[in-house]
Amino acid sequence: MKNIAVLDESTIDKIAAGEVIERPSSVVKELVENAIDAGATAVTAEIKDGGISLIRITDNGEGIAKDQISTAFLRHATSKITKVEDLLSVSSLGFRGEALSSIAAVCQVEVITKTAGTLLGTRYRIEGGQEILTEEIGAPDGTTFLVNNIFYNTPARKKFLKSAMTEAGYISELMERMALSHPEIAFKFINNRQTRLHTSGNHNLKDIIYGIYGRDIAANLLPVKAEGAFGRLEGFVGKPVISRGNRNFENYFVNGRYVKSKIITKAIEDAYKTFMMQHKYPFTALHFTIPGDLLDVNVHPTKLELRFSNQEEIYQIVYDTVRQALSSRELIPDVGVEREPKKAELPKYKKPAQVPEPFQLPKAKPQSSFTAHVIRESAPSYGNLHTATSDPAVVHASKQMAVSMQNPVSTQDQTKAELPKTEKVPRPLPQMFQKQNTEPASKSVPETEKGEVSETAEKPEKPFEQEITREIQKAEQMELFDDKLLSQQNVKQHTVIGQVFDTYWIVQFQDKMYLIDQHAAHEKVLYEQTMKRLKDHTFTSQRISPPVILTLSLKEEEALKMHMDVFEKLGFEIEPFGGMEYALSAIPDNLFGITERSLFLEILDDLVDQSVRGTPQSVLEKVASMSCKAAVKGNHRMSTKEAHALIDELLTLDNPYNCPHGRPTIISMSKYELEKKFKRIV
Incomplete structure (x- = not known):
């Protein structure tokens, strides 16, 4: 010893x-x-x-x-x-x-x-x-x-x-x-x-917020103030429109000290719960002045943690104060409506062989009638309020979709109240769900009209490519479909019976019945198409004018520089604009219905939290999340033609069994099992 x-x-x-x-x-x-x-x-x-x-x-x-x-x-x-x-x-x-x-x-x-x-x-x-x-x-x-x-x-x-x-x-x-x-x-x-x-030291908190986070944050602040036996609370909270993908923007200070408190964090996020989408976090800059005998800061040498003697009161004060600020203000975001382009500025759709459309697949088979139907009737993008169809129900739905994406604070009840009472009209799937020809695009993309589209530079990065390749190839074939439904000669022999609950499609093939979740299926198709474009370096980008100006912190700037290749492969072009600002001058050709600023910041937030360089797993997960947002939802009535195209596309994938989040896309029941349920077989 x-x-x-x-x-x-x-x-x-x-x-x-x-x-x-x-x-x-x-x-x-x-x-x-x-x-x-x-x-x-x-x-x-x-x-x-x-x-x-x-x-x-x-x-x-x-x-x-x-x-x-x-x-x-x-x-x-x-x-x-x-x-x-x-x-x-x-x-x-x-x-x-x-x-x-x-x-x-x-x-x-x-x-x-x-x-x-x-x-x-x-x-x-x-x-x-x-x-x-x-x-x-x-x-x-x-x-x-x-x-x-x-x-x-x-x-x-x-x-x-x-x-x-x-x-x-x-x-x-x-x-x-x-x-x-x-x-x-x-x-x-x-x-x-x-x-x-x-900073100037002029006692103006809003000036400091402007200097650190930029104009967009400072322009969307709500003042808060409360006073009582607990002490005093004052500062600013952000409108839901400036939410971020991590908690880095949640700042609160107790007696001039930056701290981390589960009680305060929970109160803030609970107050925002009905105003903000899941996995989004608000901006706050709150100052607490609390008597020293009501708290204990001697918990850890770093003094980042503290204990309150009146936790329930602190929670309620924070919750009520933040909630009141959010409820008493007009939170409808400003939506800029683009001017109608002149005839000379209207984009001319060239043949896909020259400039590939978003999410094209290799030219394995001729374009289906479903694709032509979608091209004719669907809107150019989710964010565009101009639709190509004259059907009033479809036009109204498109406008509702554009507004809801700008304002996440909406409920089903509000939506029901706003929609006119019309019978359900089958709508085409988004344009990104199109079959395409497989002719590889030439390296030099010809210039188009004003809304030019250019391919990003092909700078191969092996870790990124290998990760994508693994994502595409890691799935194993299940016994459920081996040499049957997935075979080239049998894939067209299935029969679409119909739709139940406006969500699930019944498909018959030989002696089995299959149930396909239309949301999970469409989500999977979009995800696989995106992964293929990443692997083949066929993402295209489009110029935006004027560029979007972003204010980044030093940590965000570091993450951007370390993962610039990831952003380039996705179709972003971003360059320094002086100081802590960067100019976003080109964006991916298809934004999944998300604004260019939100899409860029969502990916950047993930990379800031990512500790290991060279593993784009978070980017892949973000692509999965984006495809989920763009996919057709449940309780949405599709036409039989659209369902046929979706199911055909799904069953030709290498791994059609699960959506990117792991939920099953398709389940089966054999004729034998069905007959046992009805006691036809004992």
Whole structure:
């Protein structure tokens, strides 16, 4: 048995530092919070190489007295509290006395500080917990920390750091939240000599939101305010139209501290539940001022988590306040109606052999009458309010569809109230569900009229191609259809009997009856066609004028640069537009009924959360989700001709058995089983 021994001070310090200092952003967080506690009205954070080689934090706060500098770097040395009872009313961001000692244990640190009223400042250096230098120096009031070579003496920790750009993204996100939490302080963030953030400190939270998130977010904010025994709540929540695919835009601050709270998160999302689609999350910037005796911030060294003594009251206040803001405002989104194009601007449909239409399949068989029917009668795209049919019911339905996609806040009851009482009219499937010829498009796509369509550059990326190939080829043939329904000679021998519940189609083949879910089937067809186009590099893109301007965070910018090949293969063209803005100048030829901005941001949100480079699984899942939105829904009466075309298309797929989300598209019952049900066979 090994002997029990007390660890030496150096080892203790490095272990303790691991709880507080996880990455460069942890260093920035602790030093900026110290600056805020010191009463600074201006704070500048500068980094190089993602903060791995250099972090410089400068403030104009109170400074540190010369005789207290060395004490400040001792473990559990703090000026914020003096006894345990002070924890009940602590108002400062820091109070544990662990930050500076933890930073000094794993970094090379230099401090230049000066207090008001003194003639000279002090320069102090400490490396790995060992004091190196103390001297007087000329300096302005305030403090400057220079932190070099993080984890220089703990290589095991350093090797787990991400790339410089990723680490810079974490710091950028931190500084944005610091700026949101303290509108009264002027913050500046410099990354590799480029200013990424600069706030004025004019107490205006909306100005900061505009500077960080851009005009679209700032223009769709709702103010909230509440006050009571719990304290005070104020800030802004976003209209449902600016929802995102992750929780990165949910910001809330308690007594000036950015925190994560399951209670507050649940209250916010519950308030939005009936205003927003599933798997969408709102924008919030909420400030809570709560008495210190009603909460406990001493839960974790990072102080990101806290406990409320009145959780139920906090939940109800947040829920009621956010809900009231959403219910009392006009939330109908503005929908811009495109002007009617001149005759010279009308797009001319060329032969598919020259410019492939969206979701074309190889030319295995001649175009069916169903395809011609769809081309004649369907609208050019979901988002276009102009329809090619004169049927009033179809025109009305198309307009309803376009509006509902812009405004997800709708209920079945509202829809029923708005639709005219007409008998159900079979509508053609969306244009993307078209059989096409298989002639490969030439590499040089000829210019078309004003609405030109151009192929994206073919830049093969093996991991991306291999992932798509695996998705297409991974399904195994089931015994259900082996050498029967899927064979080339038998696929046309099935008989479509009819439709039940406006959703399921009954098909007879030999001695079996099949039930096909029209939504799952159409979804599967769209998904397989999209996957094939990705694999064959036949996605086309169309120019948009003017370009869509997007404001991206540093993390989003990094994800975009890392996965630019993915966006190019999908048909996007995006380029820097200055500062944190990017111009989206070309989009996929078929948007699945989603706006270009929403489609791009949905994919980007997934890539921001994706931790592994080179695995486009999230993109494939997003394609599956998009095909689901575009597919014909259940309780939609299709014509027999449309059903025949859909079923023919489904049964020629390599894997027709499940939709992209795993639900079955087709089930069967044999004649024998049916006769047993009726006791014809005992």
